[in-house]
Amino acid sequence: MTLADGNGLPGLDRVGIWFNDPANWWGSNGLIAHTREHLLYTVVVTAAAALVAIPVGLVIGHTGRGTAVVAGLANTLRAVPTLGFLIFLIVVLSPHIPVRRGWGTIVPAGSVPYLVPALIVVLILAIPPILTSTYAGVQSLDAATRDAAAGTGMTSLQVIRKVELPCALPLIISGLRSATLQVIATLTVAAYAPLVGGLGRFIIDGQQNLGDLRYGYPAMVAGGIAVAVLALAVDGTLHVVLRRTVSPGLTSVSATRRPSPVPGKRPRLDSSATH
Amino acid sequence: MNQVTSYVESNWQQIQQWGLTTVWLAAVPVVVGLALAVPCGWIAYRYKWLEGPLVSGLSVIYTVPSVVLFLVLPDVFGTKILDPFNVMAALTIYSFVLLVRTVSGALGSVPHSVLSAAGAMGYTGRQLVLRVHLPLAVPVIAAGVRVAAVSNVSLVSVASVIGTAQLGQLFIAGNNTSSLAPIIVGLFAFMAIALVYDLVIITLTRLLTPWHRAVAP
Numbered sequence: 001m002t003l004a005d006g007n008g009l010p011g012l013d014r015v016g017i018w019f020n021d022p023a024n025w026w027g028s029n030g031l032i033a034h035t036r037e038h039l040l041y042t043v044v045v046t047a048a049a050a051l052v053a054i055p056v057g058l059v060i061g062h063t064g065r066g067t068a069v070v071a072g073l074a075n076t077l078r079a080v081p082t083l084g085f086l087i088f089l090i091v092v093l094s095p096h097i098p099v100r101r102g103w104g105t106i107v108p109a110g111s112v113p114y115l116v117p118a119l120i121v122v123l124i125l126a127i128p129p130i131l132t133s134t135y136a137g138v139q140s141l142d143a144a145t146r147d148a149a150a151g152t153g154m155t156s157l158q159v160i161r162k163v164e165l166p167c168a169l170p171l172i173i174s175g176l177r178s179a180t181l182q183v184i185a186t187l188t189v190a191a192y193a194p195l196v197g198g199l200g201r202f203i204i205d206g207q208q209n210l211g212d213l214r215y216g217y218p219a220m221v222a223g224g225i226a227v228a229v230l231a232l233a234v235d236g237t238l239h240v241v242l243r244r245t246v247s248p249g250l251t252s253v254s255a256t257r258r259p260s261p262v263p264g265k266r267p268r269l270d271s272s273a274t275h
Numbered sequence: 276m277n278q279v280t281s282y283v284e285s286n287w288q289q290i291q292q293w294g295l296t297t298v299w300l301a302a303v304p305v306v307v308g309l310a311l312a313v314p315c316g317w318i319a320y321r322y323k324w325l326e327g328p329l330v331s332g333l334s335v336i337y338t339v340p341s342v343v344l345f346l347v348l349p350d351v352f353g354t355k356i357l358d359p360f361n362v363m364a365a366l367t368i369y370s371f372v373l374l375v376r377t378v379s380g381a382l383g384s385v386p387h388s389v390l391s392a393a394g395a396m397g398y399t400g401r402q403l404v405l406r407v408h409l410p411l412a413v414p415v416i417a418a419g420v421r422v423a424a425v426s427n428v429s430l431v432s433v434a435s436v437i438g439t440a441q442l443g444q445l446f447i448a449g450n451n452t453s454s455l456a457p458i459i460v461g462l463f464a465f466m467a468i469a470l471v472y473d474l475v476i477i478t479l480t481r482l483l484t485p486w487h488r489a490v491a492p
Contacts, residue, residue, distance in 0.1 A: 012350045079425045079469035081432030084462045087446045091453055185340040189433050192450075203342050204436065210356065217346070217356075224343025231338040 009210060014218040015225070024214070024222070028105060029201075031226060037106060037197035038230060041190075042183050045122045049179060053130035054172060058160050060131075061138025061168070070135070074128035082121065082189050089117035090193055111195035118190035125186055126179040133175025137168025166247055173242045177235060184231045188224075199223045199230070282456035290445070290460065297442040298468060300362050301428045305472075308370025309420060315371075316378025317404070326379060333372045341365060341430050345437050359441070362434040369430070370423045377419025381412035410483065417480040421473055428469040432461075 018024055025031045060066050094113040102109035141164060149163040165172075191200025202223025210217045283290060319326040344365035349356045352364070385408055393407040435443025445461030481487070 009349060009356060012347070075425070076466075078422070079429060079466050079473075081429045081443065081446070081462065081465040083432045083436060083443055084446045084458060084465060087450045088455070088458045088462060091449060091455055091458060181338055185338075188340050188342050189436060192436055200342075203346070207436075207438065220346050221343070221350075224340060224346055228339045228343060231340070232335065235338060 009217045010213055012221065014213055015221045018214070018218040018222045021214075024219070031199075031222070033105070034197060034199045034201055034223070035226060035230060038184070038187055038199045038227070039234075040106060041119065041122070041187055041198055042180060042234070045119055045126055045183050045187075046176065046180050049123055049126035049183075050130055050176060053127045053175075054134050057131045057134025057172075058138060058165060058168075061135035062156065062160050062164060064139070067135060067139075070128075070131055074132050077125065077128050080125075082125065082186055083192065085124075086118060086121045086190060086192060089120060090114065093117045093120075106197070108195060108197075111197075114193040114195050118187075118193040118196045122183050122186045122190055126183050129179040129182065130172070130175045133171045133178075134168060137171030137175075138164045140171065141167050169246050170242065173238065173246070177238045177242075180234055180238060181231055184227060184234065188227055199227045202226075278454070278456040279459055282454075283460055286457075290442070290464075293440060293442045293444055294464060294468075296359060296440060297428075297431055297464070300359055300366065300431045300434070300439075300441055301424070301468060301472065303363055304366035304370045304427055305420060305424045307367045308374050308423065309416075311367075311371050312374035312378050313409075313416075316375045317382065319375060319379040320382040330376050330379060333375055336368060337372050341369070341433050342436060344368065345434055345439075357438050357440070359439055362431065362439050362441075366427050366430060370427060373423045374416075374419055378412070378416055381415035381419070382408060384415050385411045413480060413483050414487070417476060417483075421476050424472040424476060425469045428465055428472065432465055 023030075027033065060070060094117060097113040097116055099112040100110055102111060107115065145163065145167070146159060149159045154162065187198045188200035188203055190196055191198050191204045200223070202219045206212075206216050206220035206223070209215065210220075212219075315329070319329045345361055346356070348354070348361040348364050349358065352360070354360050389411065390403065390408060393403055398407055431441060432443040432446065435441060435447055442461055442464050445457040445464070449455065449458035449461070
């Protein structure tokens, strides 16, 4: 066994060898299975978070009520130690979840009592970024635009749906992006809960025997690299989605920062332009 | 509640030691990260063509999960895997990445008219930067520092997954014995440290921006 001098760990070169072994890719404990679980959890949790956060954010942005409460809550949540929150829920909730059966390979038998607390933690941490960016997006809208929409006879609901939502979309999607990245990263910690899948399994299980060349340190680093690659891939995909879904009237201004054709008037919605 | 107090009493020495490590682990990275981020943020602001690659290139690092950095750094530095130095280095990288963007944005948020006025008053070069531009950017920079500091505290707890000796070990202990007392102590300790850092930064910001107090009593 080659150990890196000093720290008693297999060297990083073992990680390349680990990736080259097909046995580490296939099977229920392989890279592919764990990546699939990781992606599935990410999609489910982010979608659930968006379902909660976007409507609430739209209402808060529209009415302007509750902004202080939400901002304070988001800040408090940032300070909550993820691992502590997870273990707290495992100790409190898991013994009271009587579900023993499983569904296929994604939810193995007996995993539900641990899957629920793990996903709750990730879900709760994913809501604030979407919520804050949604109401910030609505509030960044020019009051005149909103008045004009109301003036044409739109009801509140129509204003939200047809004007505020599309205009806030760039910010909502950027909130979704950061929430997704956070979910992908937090899921590695969520694997601390037993029987919860995902790439975090490699990282958590690897500590049992760091020197092991197949399940130890090389697998931990490989799992970590896989998480980073997954995060970059998902982020890139969402970036493309942003370009496709947002009205060209909004992106052309904010993406290229070209000066407004009307002299003396600066392009709107370009929150990053500062002078 | 009784269990919590008796747990604290019987493990006080250990908690104190872990607490001290946690305080250091969360604080040093923000200070070092800020010290590095101010010059780099300035460069990103000053040379606009560098801003894109610098800021977006660095934010790639931010997508790397903390656990991974905690794991890879021992091999880079040749340190032991449990060495708190790894955690400190990893968190410094995160804080730096977050703050470069903040500093560059904060410098950009200072109105040009103010800088022109300062120039007209005779401020030049370094004077203008240190006495006018940077001080006026302090509130925005401070907002970023608050985010970095508070999320650092939370990230430190993740390091106990690897086994670093700090307050996160309380959670591990609670998990192993299925007892709530150490978990509750840990949650309160982490939140308290985050709160104290937040208050310290707010106070420092107020001291650094006396003109804000003059305007808003």
